[in-house]
Amino acid sequence: MTIDTPPQTENHVRKTLSTEAAHQLAHTTKSEPQMQGITSRWLTRALPWTQVHGGVYRVNRRLTHTLGNGEVEYVIDGGQARVIPMELQELPQLRGFEDEEILRALAQRFVQQDLEPGTTVAEFGNPMDRVLLIVHGKLNKFGTGEYGETTRVGMLGGGDFFGDTMLTDTDAIWPVTLRTVTRTTLLSLPRTALDQLTEEIPALREHLDGVAAAPTQRQNKHGEAEIEIHSGHDGEPLLQGTFVDYDSTPREYELSLAQSVLRIHTRVADLFNEPHNQIEQQLRLTIEALYERREYDLVNNADYGLLNNCDLKQRIYTEQGAPTPDDMDELLSMRRSTKLFLAHPKAIAAFGRECNKRGLYPDPVEINGHRIPSWRGVPIYPCGKIPVSEAHTTSILAMRTGEQEQGVIGLHQTGIPDEFEPSLNVRFKGVDDQSIISYLISCYYSAAVLVPDALGILDNVLVARQGE
Numbered sequence: 001m002t003i004d005t006p007p008q009t010e011n012h013v014r015k016t017l018s019t020e021a022a023h024q025l026a027h028t029t030k031s032e033p034q035m036q037g038i039t040s041r042w043l044t045r046a047l048p049w050t051q052v053h054g055g056v057y058r059v060n061r062r063l064t065h066t067l068g069n070g071e072v073e074y075v076i077d078g079g080q081a082r083v084i085p086m087e088l089q090e091l092p093q094l095r096g097f098e099d100e101e102i103l104r105a106l107a108q109r110f111v112q113q114d115l116e117p118g119t120t121v122a123e124f125g126n127p128m129d130r131v132l133l134i135v136h137g138k139l140n141k142f143g144t145g146e147y148g149e150t151t152r153v154g155m156l157g158g159g160d161f162f163g164d165t166m167l168t169d170t171d172a173i174w175p176v177t178l179r180t181v182t183r184t185t186l187l188s189l190p191r192t193a194l195d196q197l198t199e200e201i202p203a204l205r206e207h208l209d210g211v212a213a214a215p216t217q218r219q220n221k222h223g224e225a226e227i228e229i230h231s232g233h234d235g236e237p238l239l240q241g242t243f244v245d246y247d248s249t250p251r252e253y254e255l256s257l258a259q260s261v262l263r264i265h266t267r268v269a270d271l272f273n274e275p276h277n278q279i280e281q282q283l284r285l286t287i288e289a290l291y292e293r294r295e296y297d298l299v300n301n302a303d304y305g306l307l308n309n310c311d312l313k314q315r316i317y318t319e320q321g322a323p324t325p326d327d328m329d330e331l332l333s334m335r336r337s338t339k340l341f342l343a344h345p346k347a348i349a350a351f352g353r354e355c356n357k358r359g360l361y362p363d364p365v366e367i368n369g370h371r372i373p374s375w376r377g378v379p380i381y382p383c384g385k386i387p388v389s390e391a392h393t394t395s396i397l398a399m400r401t402g403e404q405e406q407g408v409i410g411l412h413q414t415g416i417p418d419e420f421e422p423s424l425n426v427r428f429k430g431v432d433d434q435s436i437i438s439y440l441i442s443c444y445y446s447a448a449v450l451v452p453d454a455l456g457i458l459d460n461v462l463v464a465r466q467g468e
Helices: 019-025 042-046 085-090 100-107 191-200 202-213 266-271 278-300 325-332 345-357
Strands: 049-051 056-059 074-077 080-083 111-115 120-122 130-136 138-144 150-157 177-180 184-190 251-254 256-265 315-317 340-343 365-367 370-372 378-382 393-399 408-412 419-421 424-431 436-449 455-462
Touching: 042 278, 042 340, 042 378, 056 436, 074 130, 080 085, 080 130, 080 184, 085 100, 100 202, 120 130, 150 315, 184 191, 191 202, 251 436, 256 266, 256 278, 266 278, 266 436, 278 419, 278 424, 278 436, 315 325, 325 345, 325 393, 325 455, 340 345, 345 378, 345 393, 345 455, 370 378
Parallel strands: 049 408, 315 455, 340 378
Antiparallel strands: 056 251, 074 080, 111 184, 120 177, 130 184, 138 150, 138 177, 256 436, 340 393, 365 370, 393 455, 408 436, 419 424, 424 436
């Protein structure tokens, strides 16, 4: 049976207090102030943090002889690319040659070439007749296996160079075959143009001849000065003495900082502190924003950020664009004891699509109660601070962490004055004539890569869905 409730009329006498009236005299149940910009900050959690006394951390390394490992930069104007003259010093044969006028004359001899995918740029075994500077695009390096099969031995991308041996060795040959993968723009310096320029400028010829005649420094595969060790001998041979040489100009990392001045009116602090303390909530949210900036800087800062401090020999490119299991395996193979990958969530999704295409379903790993995607048992932490370009490309980082492992470490200093949290302090600045309370909040941090192979990057990772 259905019982109809009679509608209330204006003349109806209410016997209890309505909720509309009651909530005027009661506190609503409310949350703390929420902030959408708070992220998981997995990089900050995963990095081991090293105490830095004195605000500076020095990374001492063995002496390294390898030079000219940087990227060459260009100016592009109306589709025409020009190499910046002083950037030619990134070529090992021109390192230390600082005559800008001569370098400018050399830069003007480079000729631009725009190539279609699949174009063969150089053939293995042929005389090396050009210096190649890659402005944009990707090229495969092909070699020959033991039984004559063709093997891919590496890739070149924007900023790389090849064929620079020609500058000091007239008999050099191409060690591999180069073939474009994508549309590629490169600048080339023909041997004829180089010969003509060295005849006109004796100083350039003298410099290149001096580099060619200089004794070759004994070094290991990492470019470090060789330590003489004898093994497998018998009898009483004379053993050569040795020593471990150090880099005389080690890298020093000074702690960086992020700061903010928090302002709160005394009226708010005095009258509106129930049920939540306004000063505490304002401090909490400001500190969260500082921690977000800290993680952004650890990834992107021009001085110490991981994206800008990866050795170029530890950078590789995706084979086809999207990150494939083969690309991730290649990145893993470049170092021992990789502890983690760091990738934009879109890159993780793109990698998942490539795994799905191959019928691969990697097991996630559990980290502090969280299930994290992984590859070969190495967790892939999401990090939205890694930029995604307008061309929908990004980077995936792989790193070994820890001071004992000669890996990547975070730097901070605890025990600072007025410390509120480790390496973060809050200082009361006073109350001004407008009744505004001010607090100075400072957070100190940096990061260091102890040896070059501790950090590797997979570049040109395409995160957009590719058309069929």
